[in-house]
Amino acid sequence: MSAPTAGIVESETSTGDVGTVILLGPPGAGKGTQAKVISARFEIPQISTGDLLRENVSHETELGKKAKQVMNSGELVPDQLVCDMVAERLSHGDCRKGFILDGFPRTVSQAGWLDRFLASQVFENKKCFGAPIVIQYVVEYNALLQRLTGRRSCPTCGRIYNVHFQPPRTADVCDVDGTRLVTRKDDREDVIVERLKAYEQQTLPLVEYYQSRGRLLKIDADRPMEQVAAETLAAIENGDRL
Numbered sequence: 001m002s003a004p005t006a007g008i009v010e011s012e013t014s015t016g017d018v019g020t021v022i023l024l025g026p027p028g029a030g031k032g033t034q035a036k037v038i039s040a041r042f043e044i045p046q047i048s049t050g051d052l053l054r055e056n057v058s059h060e061t062e063l064g065k066k067a068k069q070v071m072n073s074g075e076l077v078p079d080q081l082v083c084d085m086v087a088e089r090l091s092h093g094d095c096r097k098g099f100i101l102d103g104f105p106r107t108v109s110q111a112g113w114l115d116r117f118l119a120s121q122v123f124e125n126k127k128c129f130g131a132p133i134v135i136q137y138v139v140e141y142n143a144l145l146q147r148l149t150g151r152r153s154c155p156t157c158g159r160i161y162n163v164h165f166q167p168p169r170t171a172d173v174c175d176v177d178g179t180r181l182v183t184r185k186d187d188r189e190d191v192i193v194e195r196l197k198a199y200e201q202q203t204l205p206l207v208e209y210y211q212s213r214g215r216l217l218k219i220d221a222d223r224p225m226e227q228v229a230a231e232t233l234a235a236i237e238n239g240d241r242l
């Protein structure tokens, strides 16, 4: 699931245990874009609940059938379904050094579940599952709309493009493997508005949740991707927990 990101120079990998990194931010804030940079740098997996759910939808699994309509309307998939899916993914061996949660948790209930889950893993001596570093990307509303309506992605390698900010060399074709780029079903303006509403109502309370636990680092993501990436990598390297 980790793929290169166009336009961002990835630096050398480092090998220290990173632990749990949570990327918090509205749709279009750049969580997926930055997760790929972090993943390449620290060699830890990007766990995107949106990507996992979309895989389930395309394979028509039981979970996918339950999630499809909810996702197409811009609402959130029920907590229990998402938490079970995350627990299963975190049991894979590639999470031993750490992992990036992209788009999870998204409700206070998911955050409470995650804290209990991480504590239980530490109890089993899996040290990298300790207290997370939580990065909140802040972007202005109109910029989010422009980013989401301009987003295109490669269904083969997962690389993310943007017709305004990060276009492919040939229109609608992936630079890496020549696959025709696709637009996500939920990147229609009416659905985007619902997704942004869900973020404000159900996910924003997490800012207070993590701030009050001294774990939140806010990054202004209304800047070029390279600057956001540099600040993100430095924060993780320094182990910042504000």
Ligand code: AP5
Pocket: 025, 026, 027, 028, 029, 030, 031, 032, 033, 034, 049, 050, 051, 053, 070, 071, 072, 074, 075, 076, 077, 078, 079, 082, 102, 103, 104, 105, 106, 110, 147, 148, 150, 151, 152, 160, 161, 162, 163, 165, 166, 186, 195, 221, 222, 223, 224, 225, 228
């Ligand atoms: P999900 O797939 O997680 O979508 P999202 O949170 O809405 O986030 P996006 O993937 O849209 O945006 P992003 O922040 O990753 O931005 P990106 O890097 O792509 O969730 C989809 C659905 O699944 C949800 O609506 C819900 O139904 C369900 N779901 C998922 N997780 C769930 C959970 N935990 N609980 C319940 N339901 C869940 O960038 C966007 C665009 O901007 C790209 O084109 C990119 O090139 C461009 N861009 C990025 N950074 C910059 C920059 N600095 N400057 C200019 N352009 C930029």
